[in-house]
Amino acid sequence: MPLEPTKYIWHNGKLIAWDQAKIHVMSHVIHYGSSIFEGIRCYKTEQGAAIFRLQDHMQRLLDSAKIYRMDLDYSVDQLCRAVVETVEANGVAPCYIRPIAFRGYGELGVHPQRNPMEVYIGNFPWGKYVSGDHGADICISSWTRLAPNTLPAMAKAGANYMNSQLIRMEATVNGYDEAVALDVSGYVSEGSGENLFVVSKGQLLTSPLSNSVLNGITRASIITLAREMGLTVLEQSIPREMLYIADELFFTGTAAEVTPIRSVDRIVIKDGHAGPITQKLAAEYFGIAAGKRPDRFNWLTPVKVTAGEPVSA
């Protein structure tokens, strides 16, 4: 989906015009992938627009910065205020919010620390991410997810997405909606931009962080909602073949939200329809996001924007 520009982008403490948010081609990030970022959704709720789990996203941005020894001069609260300021100034909701921090222009060697850190926040309308309205048809990627102690999977760094791009392109070229990559030991890791859940014999399973997955905020939300419903949730390594014989499968992510999976490697999951547990969890998740169900975990940050209609896919 092409980017739809909004009016302003926040840069190092100030709102600037969308078209002014430019960087030099000799910036460190362009050459060495030295960026960290977040992806956040602002929903239209019955009470107005609201950002989903803003503090958790900003904390993860600071965690990514810490892993990469990037000094960001902002606290979680300051970053949250900056996001709210940007969304309110642009007056667009629902929308997708993209905070990014990277090493800028100064020196062009691998050693990064003498380059300035630049922080930007943009937001724009965005629709459905993983296509497949009746459930996604996915494959197992021939690409392996980041191995431990190579690129840290817990950091949401731009460089990790070179691996994600290979996974996603391979899926598209071969006619699938998305792919799941295995980790270096052959266990299920995650999609190119989503965590994965399996329903098996009434239990909910998802790969632990030790299988090279991003510590997804939607993943954490689904675990919380599932436990609230009384479901057993197990974070355990998942062998590939368990996907084929699962009762239900679904992706989670800020972009993917809760996306049911219809088939894996052309093997249809159960009867090919979103199963009851997937539907129940999705209803609860979207219910909170839409302000139709109580926000009992304080996941929503209200913003003063006249919320428009949801953007279409």
Ligand SMILES: Cc1ncc(COP(=O)(O)O)c(C=O)c1O
């Ligand atoms: C590789 C990867 N895994 C998982 C996720 C899901 O994370 P979250 O739910 O925090 O958006 C994302 C999306 O950001 C991702 O890029």
